[in-house]
Amino acid sequence: MLIVARKNLFSERVRLAISVGGIALSVLLITFLLALFRGWNEKVGGFVEEVDADIWIAREGTTDFLVAASILPLEGADERFARIDSIERWSPLIAVPMGATKGDTKMDIQLIGFDPATGMGGPVRVTDGKSVPGPGEMIIDQALTSRYGVEIGDSLNAAGTDWEVVGKSTGGDFVASQAVFVTIEQAQAALVMEGLATFLLVDLVEMRDPATYARTIAGNQPGVVGITSEEFAAATRDRVLGDVIPILTVILILAFIVGLAVAGLTIYTATVEKAREYGILKAVGFPNSYLYRVVFEQSIVTGLLGFGIGTGITVVAGSFIQDLVPQFVTLIRWQDVLAVAGVTLVMSVLAAYVPIRRLAAIDPVAVFKA
């Protein structure tokens, strides 16, 4: 860094604090929103991706996992699937969003009935207790513990039945609701859905293209759709985040503008205040390019400091804020940090642009005036 740039920047501590603070705030907001978005995205779509199925079969009109008004009869499914060579295995799954209570505590859950024989659609990672629930038993997502204090041994009422919590798992937190797992027979009994399922999960023999088979399977059966796992995860994400993304984008742009405005204004006033000194530099023989560099370096260093502080706070705060506010599911990806670094760089360059344009107009002859 040029000595003039360094001295100009660090001799005015308050101004430096303001411009660094402005950028830090903006960076903080941007990384935090991105981390939040990533966190939600991961949670919401993560479960569908983790399920070991290539195709989800559902009633026509079903778009995603969380809101699925799908009812499929299981009768005859066995024979139908047995005729298709490319199907490795299949399994029925029940998934119904509903409310549950523990005493006076109400919570939103996704009641999932899975077939323990295949394990398809069951708990993603069991962290505590049993991995297969027996009759009258359920495995809950860990988020229910951190949010509502549900523990192993507790009794949870859902679908008119009292269930005993016997295990905990992760990977079933949809932010707005959490998965609880029971066997499919238990689910069918509780929901009065004997012989029915919400989805049929199909696992194909390796190297088959799921999209083609999804269409074939659906084509054979009127009123039924086949959706690839990938599409289904994306649709589930879109259900939760689709409305949030435009809002998020607007806030991100605002955060950028605020950071740019604060940094730009402070750098501009600093440049204007030092106009005479820039005139002196010109007079004693420094070319315009040198002056540009002086301002540019100040802007870049301000940006760097703001970026460091902003991301630093996000990382530190992100690690414990979820304990305070469970909805603050953050995920900081290095790609995003890199992108924000790029955004900060753009901010610094833009913040220096107007001041630099002004430098060119400074007349060194003015420094001869007393």
Added chain:
Amino acid sequence: MADDRVALRLRGVTKIYSLADSEVIALDTVDFEAQAGQVVVIMGPSGAGKTTFLTIAGTLMKPTSGTIEVAGIETTKLKEKELASIRRENVGFIFQSFNLLESLTALENVRVVAAGGITAPASDTNRARELLNMFGLDHRLHSLPRQLSGGEKQRVAIARSLMNNPEIILADEPTGNLDYKRGQEVMELLLQISVELRKAVVIVSHDHRVREVAHRSLWLQDGSFRDTIVTANDPVCGQLVEVDSASAVTWENKDYYFCAGECRQLFKANQQKYAKRESK
């Protein structure tokens, strides 16, 4: 003493400032030369074109017509970037208001014009320190300009002007913001620089005392140099005035000359006081 080498040469330089509804001829076909080892003093009343002359000679402003040669380089057709490097290498400026960078220490102010980087080569630091030591500022190296007296600031500025070892030193009213004694010191320093370091020193001033150190002095008026003009100091305001054109008052067998009617009036009101001050 002086070298034959011409460090600065102006030929037929005219500068016309164009204003909205009029034109000011600040310099009118001026010829000028300055040699290494010489102090040239240019005097003249306010508005005579002294600063205009100096900024044109220092390549900070282009003349309307005429040519300027700095250290043998003809500058009129050069681009701003090239002029900047000529200034940096060949011209040292000294200003009335010192013009130091406020957030840099004395040492940094001198050193910065050489490199400008954060890590100046040790040779730069040594040279800057030597210059400051030479001007009696060894104990002031790390002071900021606001911690220095006017005389000290001007000495730092002089050290800065010498940092890149230029051939030419251009000073605009270098004593203008200093009291009599500090002004005297600065003038002697400039003389020393020209003689010992073989610089061409051009000083522009309307303080007649600067003539004491001049090898050559010129009178600039209305944009051109006048020969052998008899000047005197206005006893009231101290300005240098041309005897021929100034209004005069004779008091106790001595003639006094005035820049304007106001000073003349003041003088008449208190002749004793002003006459005494003048003869001091």
